[in-house]
Amino acid sequence: MTSPKSTRPMGRDEHWLTVTKPTATTRFFRTFLPWQFIRFIVINVKMVRIIAMGHHPKRS
């Protein structure tokens, strides 16, 4: 699947021109399997940390 093309002509909306867009390298790494396997582990660890901080006994 190719990356989407903008269906809007450039310049039609001002905010269209003022946003940050990812480079080709950034887009590549988003679906590059070896890198994503690593990120899968890293993100899971970050989420488990958040879950562990979730709820706790009452502190007076």
Place this chain on the structure above:
Amino acid sequence: MGARVVVLGSGIAGHTAASFLRKWLGKEHEVIVVSPKTDYNWIPSNIWVGVGLLRPDQVLFPLPPVYKRAGIDYRQAKAVAIHPEGTGDDHQACVAIEYTSPEKLGQQERVAYDYLINATGPKLNFDATPGLGPDKNTVSVCTADHAAHASQLLDEKVERMRKGERQKFLVGMGHGTCTCQGAAFEYIVNLEFELRHRGVREMADITYLSNEYELGDFGMGGLHLRQGGYVTPSKIFTESLFAERGIDWVTRSHVSKIEPGRVFFETLAGEEKELPFDMAMLLPPFRGAALSAFDRNGADITARLFAPSGFMKVDADYTAKPYEEWRAADWPRTYQTAFTNIFAAGIAFAPPHPVSVPRQSPKGTNITPAPPRTGMPSAIIGKAVARSIVDMIHGAKEPTQTASMAEMGAACVASAGANPFTGTAASITVFPIVPDFEKYPEYGRDLNHTFGEIGLAGHWIKILLHHLFLHKARMRPLWSLIPE
């Protein structure tokens, strides 16, 4: 003699509370669930039903067999009124319910309780905006049925595009006080991905319409992330994601009316505008369930237990004060109400105030996202309330657990395209959900635990969570080890 705990509602908060109550309480104690719906819906996956990637039965399962196996008494009914002091000479607290099951339809009953958890969730308030809703001019993904309807309409639109007819899609908020921007965000990026997958993307104009002041607010006042050597606001993150996908957006808007194929809205600047559409998925604002409360003599005490929004008042600071004086400490911690044996869990509790900066148009229209009410805090609150009640049954004088949204984080995975190799999702962690500017003066949140990233790994996590949480909700082996 055993205690009886009645749980109103079987959504994420209610079902979590009932499951843990049953696990932690001995068989001499009763756990009763009262809910008008027989199916459990894993709502976060409704997005995929709405674009035709899942069937409704893949996000739903029947609860009665699960409750029978677990030893939970299930009544297919809706709660009508709470009598915290009992009725007349009978001082036993009870809740009036009305059956919705075909065999007992309309029959009323009073169910006595020792402890009550109100986990009735939100009422989808489509009536707040004329023309809003699946029975009128827009679709929704709030329920599996709504999402299936959205998917059917999407199929029709795709056929039209294949015949060369350009289509306009509008996704977002159907009112100036909506929350759940995350769901609309997920739907629009999944819609865009699916249109690309079906080869008709070039025939579609896709626009996001929101009550947020800036994209990425999500009802949390936005968040900040460390990225590329900068601390970046979620506005940048979200705008980039939309621009990359060719999605246009309109923010700071209150939808005032929807006619077939046309939405009318007012902006924060006071302008009256309209947008045409061929398909619109606009979410409704939420209200609390229509519950009343009465004292022993039959006097109406609804205002004592419930806020005007219909949500239940708990141990929050509801004093009206300006935005500058809002504090993290305003948010509830134990979810106990004015009656010590009544708790509210999940979406059913009344937030003390929004999280986003409150704003009004020159005409006085409130255009402020309501606070986020997502699954993870709902489940954590449900479990904390269940533990407190178990401990109180065993002798504790007061709730033993806290679960303030200003002291807990959230992990959120927002699907941005469902494919095991080319899909992506935005994985976000935020701590705390409600910013605490006294503890974290600059951004209100701990940047060591607030994080966001887009990638395929997020999609895998989303799939993993779908299966894990359905396994947990079905109370299958080792269910209680799966965290909220």
